[in-house]
Amino acid sequence: MTGLSDTMKNLFKNRWSRWINRRIPRSDLQTFSQKNIFILPTGAGVVFGLLLFIMLLTGINYQNSLIYLTTFLLGAVFVGAMHQTHRNLAGLELTLVQPGEGFAGDDIPFHFRLRAGRDDAIAILLSCEESCHAPVHVHSGQAQDVTLPVHSAHRGYLRPDRIRIETRFPFGLLKAWSWVRPVSAGVVFPRPVPAPEAFSTVDDGEESADARSVDGNDHADIRPWREGDLSQRVQWKRFARTGQMVVADWEGEQGSPHWLDFNAYPGADHELRLSYLAFLVNERGKSGARFGLNLPGQVIEPDSGPAHVARCLRVLATWGEERPRDATTEPHGTRKRRSAESPQTTKEGQV
Template sequence: MAARLFAARWSRWLEKRIPPARQVLLNQRRIFILPTPQGLLFGVALLLMLLAAINYQNSLAYGLTFLLLSVGLVAILHTYRNLAGLQLTAGEASPVFAGEQAGFRLRLQGNGRARHDIALGWPPAPLERVDVAADGSAELELFLAAKRRGWLRAPRLRVESRFPLGLLVAWSWVDLDLAVLVYPRPLAGALPPAPGIGEDEEPGVAAQRSGVDDFQGLRAHQSGDSRRRLHWKAWSRGQGLLVKDFAELHGHDLWLDFDSLGGDREARLSLLCHWVLQLAGRNQPFALRLPGVLRPPASGAMQREACLRALALFGEPASPAGVRP
């Protein structure tokens, strides 16, 4: 209980000190610094050396002790300066499906100073390390597991440096307002037939009728067939009088209806997600009906993205601003 209360207070304090932003510049208010375990051992060793120097009144021991102490003090400055002035910018994140890894792109700029061995990530997972040139920038992609559909909002990002000696760690917790849309996990399964499709037809597949769009093969000549469709090469080879047969697709307006499916809500959404992907891949027009949501029949990439977004946000906040990790 006490740990949870402390975590809540720490989170509120960070919200005020380092508010969420798509671009963050690290300065003295946003950087914390403490000794590492190696730094604590270094300090204990210096204390023992100082006691030995006092006990034996040895000038060389005094000199070595204060030399190492000055190295430690300089390390404090260099560890802090390795983060101070570093600018972090959030990039765009592409939508993923539940169960996949969501990638978040970040850009780091040195702003006139080279940065060495900058580590970023979300503990307890291992941190990614990167160097930044003085007048350049570095880009990297960090990943989080997308366990459920809806908005996935990344928690505060830890940025740290132990350069140059590893005796101290300077770090910051920044909120770059990173969020990615997570689609439902596709679940293969059959949908009920669309209105007008016979029982012997596959749901979601357009029927055919005579037309002039797609060449289907050759058939025997019948009275009334156009002479333009005669296959003269077959007749010259003694195969008889054959006619080129064409067909065109005429589709039914296929409605993907949430209420017509069985199972729980997430299973229905996963099934609909699978069929949205299948029909969009065929470039076949379809419509989507959810409680309170209606997407009219259409095809193409825009219809696919709009339907996947509707499935992802069904019953969820429409904006990542209302989603907290």
């Protein structure tokens, strides 16, 4: 019986979702009207209605005019509240201004703009799953910006299936609500994980080759720190004693310190490698060092600055991912299996 009950619930839920999706197509701009506003009594409204019914029966039983007057007066209040609750959303326009960016596991800010119609929009509440924004009041003909945090589960594209907009003003006896189904998706970066020491397989050319010692010698050479060196290689104890920042440079190293390389961590799964690279990108960004990013099928030439850091993080976030499509049922975008050789095939692991 339990299995049959769960099947019926899932069937009803799927049919309800399909009906809502047909009624409210995906769009970054939604104007609310009678076609897409839903209204029902709240729990308090149901209790209020039952009390009115009991009062009506009492008035009929005792033929008491005062009970009749009170019952019809409160009933008129209920009907007036229903019209006012509906008017709070009628004519309201909700626009997704900018989808947010952030790291996996964090709340990603989505920026919306509310623009009221002929009537004031009072006590408007935006929510998505377990996240919500404090109620806002938008005056007639004016606009107000609202930021809604949306929780992210993993890296990639983040597109909420539905953003709920709701009001219970006045009295909280009824609730009017609707949804907006965004088209634009936010971007979730890999969660940074401190990276072990590894050396890039990418060479800078003759200049780096001339500066490299003969292969086969594995003793360390202490040299002054220079831009692009990994922070893990800095001799911090010596720095604490002398104030001089030096680096242990092992002879026989290969590759360039100016490159962050996906292939430098052959023992780690793909998602962990991306988390390592995200950590290193942040580290280089803080120090202002010049660096490039090497991924299978995609290379970003060495550069520096906040714009370069943001570009590298977006590439790490969307590597191997496809933008969400209307046919997908995943609430937080898509995840495609892929291999390291091709960005369109499998990837392993999750963060």
